[in-house]
Amino acid sequence: MVLFAALGLVMGSFVNVLIHRLPLMIEASHNATSTSRFDLSWPASHCPHCQARLRFWHNVPVLSFLVLQGRCAFCHRAISVRYPLIELLTALIWVACAWHWDAGWISMSWALFATILLALSVIDAKTTLLPDLLTQALLWLGLAASALDTTHISSQDAVWGAILGYGSLWLIATVFEHATGKVGMGAGDFKLLAALGAWLGAWTLIPLVFLASTTGALIGLVLMLSKKMQRHDYLPFGPFLAAAGALLAWLGHAQVLRALQQLFIA
Ligand SMILES: [Zn+2]
Structure with a gap:
C-alpha cells in the first residue's frame, strides 16, 4: 500500500508534466519556425512565470507545495493548486487499485490504465x-x-x-x-x-x-x-x-x- 501510494505520487507528478507539456509540444510541432527544443524532458522544470529553474527539492510531490505555501520560491507568484491535487488524486487511484485488486502486477496495470486516462481527461477538458x-x-x-x-x-x-x-x-x-x-x-x-x-x-x-x-x-x-x-x-x-x-x-x-x-x- 505504501509502495503504491509513493508510486502514485511520483506518477501524479509525471501526469502534471504530461498535462502541461503535451499540448505545448503539439502546438510547437505545428509551428515549423520554432527551433528551440521542447519535449517531455527538456527544458528542465521551471516556473511558468519567471522561468527560474526549479531545484530538485521543489519537485517533491505535494510536500514542496505545502512547504512553499503554494508560491514559487523565486518570484513568489501562486502555483496552481491543480499540481498537488493531481498528485493526490493519482496517489488515491494507485492505493484504490492496490486495495481493489491484489497489490501486485494486476493492480499496477490497472493503476497505470487509470493514470493515463486521468492525464487524457484533463488534457481533453483543457484543450x-x-x-x-x-x-x-x-x-x-x-x-x-x-x-x-x-x-x-x-x-x-x-x-x-x-x-x-x-x-x-x-x-x-x-x-x-x-x-x-x-x-x-x-x-x-x-x-x-x-x-x-x-x-x-x-x-x-x-x-x-x-x-x-x-x-x-x-x-x-x-x-x-x-x-x-x-x-x-x-x-x-x-x-x-x-x-x-x-x-x-x-x-x-x-x-x-x-x-x-x-x-x-x-
Ligand atoms: Zn517563479
Whole structure:
C-alpha cells in the first residue's frame, strides 16, 4: 500500500508534466519556425512565470507545495493548486487499485490504465486534444496486458475491442458529419475508444459507449441550462469515455463481457 501510494505520487507528478507539456509540444510541432527544443524532458522544470529553474527539492510531490505555501520560491507568484491535487488524486487511484485488486502486477496495470486516462481527461477538458502519444501508449499497453493476462480477457477480445472501438465511433462520426455538416467528435476519441476496447474487450464497448454518451448528453444539457455553455460549444467527449471505461474496469469488465457474450450469442 505504501509502495503504491509513493508510486502514485511520483506518477501524479509525471501526469502534471504530461498535462502541461503535451499540448505545448503539439502546438510547437505545428509551428515549423520554432527551433528551440521542447519535449517531455527538456527544458528542465521551471516556473511558468519567471522561468527560474526549479531545484530538485521543489519537485517533491505535494510536500514542496505545502512547504512553499503554494508560491514559487523565486518570484513568489501562486502555483496552481491543480499540481498537488493531481498528485493526490493519482496517489488515491494507485492505493484504490492496490486495495481493489491484489497489490501486485494486476493492480499496477490497472493503476497505470487509470493514470493515463486521468492525464487524457484533463488534457481533453483543457484543450480538446487527446495526444496520440497517450492514446497509442494506452492501446499497446492494453494489448500487452491481455497477452500477459492481467486484464483477464483473451487477446482475441482485446484485438476486436481495439478494431471495433475505433471503427464504431468513426462510423458514427462520419454519418453524423454527413447528416448535419458538423464535426461531433475528433479522431482522438476513436483512438481512445480503440485503447479502451483493447483493455476491456469488444462487447464491453456497448455499455461503455452508452454510459459515456448518456452522461455526456446529460452534463451538456445541465451546462447549457445553467448558461455555462452555448449550444454550439464543443463538449470534449474524452473525459466521459475515460470515466465510463474506468467504472466498467472497476465493476469487473470481464464479468460484464461474459454476460453480454452470453446474452448476444446464446
Ligand atoms: Zn517563479
